[in-house]
Amino acid sequence: MKYHLVVLGCQMNMSDSERVKSVIESMGFTHTDNEDEASLLGVLSCSVRQKPIDKVYNRIHVWNRQKNKRNIITFVSGCVLPDDREKFLKLFDFVFPMSELGEFPQMLREYGVASPLSLSQDRESTHNVEDVLSEVETKSKKQSLLNPLTKYSASKPVLPNNKDIFQLWNVKPQYQSEFEAYVPIQNGCDKFCSFCAVPYTRGREVSRPSAEIIDEVVQLMKNGYKSITLLGQNVNSYGLDRDEELSFAELLTEIGKAGDSLQNPSWVYFTSPHPRDMSRDVIEAIAKYPVLAKQIHLPLQSGDDKVLIKMNRKHNLDRYRESVADIRELIPQATLFTDIIVGFTGETEEQFMNTLQCFDEFQYNMAYIAMYSPRPGAQSYRWEDDIPQATKKDRLKRLSEKLEEISAAYNHRLLGKELQVLIRSTERKTGFLSGHTEGKLVTRIKSKDQSLIGKFVKVKITESADLSIAGELVTVLKDKRIPVSAD
Amino acid sequence: MSETYYHNMHKVLQVQHLTEHTFVVQFERKEMPFIPGQHLVVGKKGDKEFRQYSIYSGLNDPHFEILVREVETGLVTPKLKQLKPGDELEINGPMGYFTVSEQRCLNHPIVMIATGTGIAPFNSWVKSFPDMNYKMIHGVRKAEEAYGIDRYKKDRFVLCTSQEKSGNFNGRVTDYLQKAYFPSNTLFYLCGNSEMIFDAMELLKDKGLNTNQMFAEVYF
Numbered sequence: 187m188k189y190h191l192v193v194l195g196c197q198m199n200m201s202d203s204e205r206v207k208s209v210i211e212s213m214g215f216t217h218t219d220n221e222d223e224a225s226l227l228g229v230l231s232c233s234v235r236q237k238p239i240d241k242v243y244n245r246i247h248v249w250n251r252q253k254n255k256r257n258i259i260t261f262v263s264g265c266v267l268p269d270d271r272e273k274f275l276k277l278f279d280f281v282f283p284m285s286e287l288g289e290f291p292q293m294l295r296e297y298g299v300a301s302p303l304s305l306s307q308d309r310e311s312t313h314n315v316e317d318v319l320s321e322v323e324t325k326s327k328k329q330s331l332l333n334p335l336t337k338y339s340a341s342k343p344v345l346p347n348n349k350d351i352f353q354l355w356n357v358k359p360q361y362q363s364e365f366e367a368y369v370p371i372q373n374g375c376d377k378f379c380s381f382c383a384v385p386y387t388r389g390r391e392v393s394r395p396s397a398e399i400i401d402e403v404v405q406l407m408k409n410g411y412k413s414i415t416l417l418g419q420n421v422n423s424y425g426l427d428r429d430e431e432l433s434f435a436e437l438l439t440e441i442g443k444a445g446d447s448l449q450n451p452s453w454v455y456f457t458s459p460h461p462r463d464m465s466r467d468v469i470e471a472i473a474k475y476p477v478l479a480k481q482i483h484l485p486l487q488s489g490d491d492k493v494l495i496k497m498n499r500k501h502n503l504d505r506y507r508e509s510v511a512d513i514r515e516l517i518p519q520a521t522l523f524t525d526i527i528v529g530f531t532g533e534t535e536e537q538f539m540n541t542l543q544c545f546d547e548f549q550y551n552m553a554y555i556a557m558y559s560p561r562p563g564a565q566s567y568r569w570e571d572d573i574p575q576a577t578k579k580d581r582l583k584r585l586s587e588k589l590e591e592i593s594a595a596y597n598h599r600l601l602g603k604e605l606q607v608l609i610r611s612t613e614r615k616t617g618f619l620s621g622h623t624e625g626k627l628v629t630r631i632k633s634k635d636q637s638l639i640g641k642f643v644k645v646k647i648t649e650s651a652d653l654s655i656a657g658e659l660v661t662v663l664k665d666k667r668i669p670v671s672a673d
Numbered sequence: 674m675s676e677t678y679y680h681n682m683h684k685v686l687q688v689q690h691l692t693e694h695t696f697v698v699q700f701e702r703k704e705m706p707f708i709p710g711q712h713l714v715v716g717k718k719g720d721k722e723f724r725q726y727s728i729y730s731g732l733n734d735p736h737f738e739i740l741v742r743e744v745e746t747g748l749v750t751p752k753l754k755q756l757k758p759g760d761e762l763e764i765n766g767p768m769g770y771f772t773v774s775e776q777r778c779l780n781h782p783i784v785m786i787a788t789g790t791g792i793a794p795f796n797s798w799v800k801s802f803p804d805m806n807y808k809m810i811h812g813v814r815k816a817e818e819a820y821g822i823d824r825y826k827k828d829r830f831v832l833c834t835s836q837e838k839s840g841n842f843n844g845r846v847t848d849y850l851q852k853a854y855f856p857s858n859t860l861f862y863l864c865g866n867s868e869m870i871f872d873a874m875e876l877l878k879d880k881g882l883n884t885n886q887m888f889a890e891v892y893f
């Protein structure tokens with residue numbers, strides 16, 4: 187029997203989907219890209235913007251119409267706001283937070299689906315849900331599964347409770363790529379930026395046990411994964427919620443040591459950090475260990491202290507400046523990425539200009555710039571969205587042009603250099619492969635050799651553009667790193 | 674922080690109406706630890722709307738208190754205003770970083786600046802650390818909004834009233850700040866509406882003080 191999964195939103199959902207797939211497949215379902223042939227249909231939802239939410243409603247209405255004709259079961263998980271959850275409960279057969287993934291087989295069983303065969307006339311599958319449960323359930327959860335109804339009772343709190351998230355992390359993921367992997371290290375957020383609904387959809391900050399993380403990362407390195415990203419809403423708050431846990435810097439150090447002992451076969455990234463917790467010891471660890479990639483994503487959001495206060499970002503420009511100074515001092519070859527929101531409630535032209543000046547000051551290689559739009563569930567949703575759309579567009583354009591100017595100058599300085607590149611895909615333009623450097627600079631090379639996908643290669647840079655570089659293949663690296671050269 | 678994640682239903686014990694629009698909700702604490710200055714995410718049981726409220730009570734109080742000003746057009750505060758003893762609240766937290774360390778209190782003069790219910794976290798600090806060396810500047814429209822004024826030492830408390838002459842200072846908080854002198858190593862904690870916070874920060878910067886000495890909790 188087949189299942190189909192729609193994954194919306196960020197890398198966190200992508201990573202979670204690898205675990206969702208594991209659980210569903212261990213029940214005997216097989217994946218299909220064609221939803222018409224699936225009996226189990228699910229969505230990992232995203233509440234960050236209205237568009238993905240509209241997509242969820244769109245899909246479920248289509249699926250529910252098909253229910254008269256065929257035997258299907260639907261579920262939704264991921265980032266769901268309390269308001270949407272109420273509505274989803276009426277539309278989907280199952281609505282559960284990601285932290286309860288391990289209980290999904292049990293939920294299905296209670297629903298009368300003992301195995302995929304129960305959804306089908308044909309009898310090709312031999313899987314048994316008892317085996318599935320014993321595979322998926324963790325020791326700690328077996329107890330609560332004995333009486334699941336208590337968990338789904340009407341008095342269940344509306345805001346997500348993250349304490350069961352460990353269950354999700356115990357599920358062995360089914361990585362979607364053979365050379366790139368995401369490793370969740372932390373879930374939830376306690377920062378409550380006024381423009382963001384994540385603290386209401388993902389719940390409180392919870393850190394995954396470091397031993398599990400290190401284990402998963404080491405296994406990935408041993409299995410030849412080239413790019414490993416430690417994932418969380420607030421990765422550098424790692425450990426703050428637990429008394430006896432490593433700090434983020436200590437976790438990086440342990441991964442760094444593991445990398446050393448395996449001759450640094452991979453690039454290990456992390457996203458997203460919060461400037462408030464970007465301590466010098468985190469940057470020292472990145473500087474010290476070759477396996478820790480020299481690329482840092484440090485969301486600024488605004489270059490104006492007053493806007494930062496109104497955004498409830500809990501850092502000011504001076505604090506941010508200190509972190510960038512530490513990065514430039516300790517890891518001069520690092521590339522710097524950021525996130526920006528333009529046109530936040532009340533943002534004046536002068537305040538926007540402060541953001542623009544920050545681009546000159548911090549010399550970003552890449553910036554993900556968004557025009558502000560009130561997000562349901564966030565604090566600022568109730569504030570007046572008083573910056574006209576045309577002004578937002580204009581600010582987006584000016585900031586993008588500034589980024590391109592800075593990035594183009596940086597990329598130009600790379601001409602003639604030989605850089606290590608991870609080849610990731612074929613380019614739309616035939617005859618080109620696309621990848622990225624350790625600093626995540628998009629790099630194209632002229633080659634049709636698809637066998638290079640997933641490999642480290644050495645590239646001589648011959649062309650530079652605003653936001654990318656291109657070059658000639660020098661050599662294929664046999665799963666070994668060349669010494670880090672400045673991007 | 675401990676390894677326990679609090680996410681509970683708490684029974685309302687009492688609702689005390691201080692003015693027509695401001696009230697204190699007292700509810701079960703259930704021995705939840707917190708750091709004075711932190712806030713809770715609060716909603717009526719079963720409701721889908723939640724808001725953040727600074728903890729108003731002190732560390733040694735057996736119950737929790739929040740100080741709430743009703744926004745008449747608001748989604749949550751009118752419902753909180755109707756609460757009765759025995760009603761249940763869904764509480765998430767405690768969380769937040771608007772806290773003050775002993776080290777800071779020992780080494781620096783502390784000035785707390787609040788408008789309206791922005792006094793809530795400072796009340797928790799003062800109740801929890803009675804020996805704290807502080808100066809509190811509270812901006813309100815009328816003296817009736819000087820919530821819990823008896824709790825603060827008279828020589829440490831300045832009530833700025835903007836709409837009547839009943840306070841220690843007649844005018845806005847910012848008018849007071851303009852005239853006041855602060856030692857250069859003072860730490861400033863500001864809480865309440867963002868406009869006041871921005872104006873106060875500008876004024877303090879004009880006096881040669883650094884933004885690194887200023888910490889803010891914005892309510893709206």
Ligand SMILES: Cc1cc2nc3c(=O)[nH]c(=O)nc-3n(C[C@H](O)[C@H](O)[C@H](O)COP(=O)(O)OP(=O)(O)OC[C@H]3O[C@@H](n4cnc5c(N)ncnc54)[C@H](O)[C@@H]3O)c2cc1C
Pocket residue numbers: 565568569570712724725726727728739740741742743744746747748749750751769790791793890891892893
């Ligand atoms: C960290 C933090 C701690 C807070 N602590 C407290 C507290 O201790 N006591 C307290 O009364 N409030 C506090 N607030 C504000 C509180 O979370 C709510 O925003 C407020 O109670 C309004 O909720 P509402 O649902 O009734 O209004 P909403 O439906 O959210 O409408 C808010 C609208 O009213 C406007 N508004 C006018 N007056 C206010 C006001 N006083 N507060 C908020 N918005 C206002 C806003 O600009 C906005 O447009 C805190 C906020 C934060 C971020």
Ligand code: SF4
Pocket residue numbers: 375376377378379382383384385419420460
């Ligand atoms: S840090 Fe801010 S933007 Fe990031 S998830 Fe938390 S609340 Fe959202």
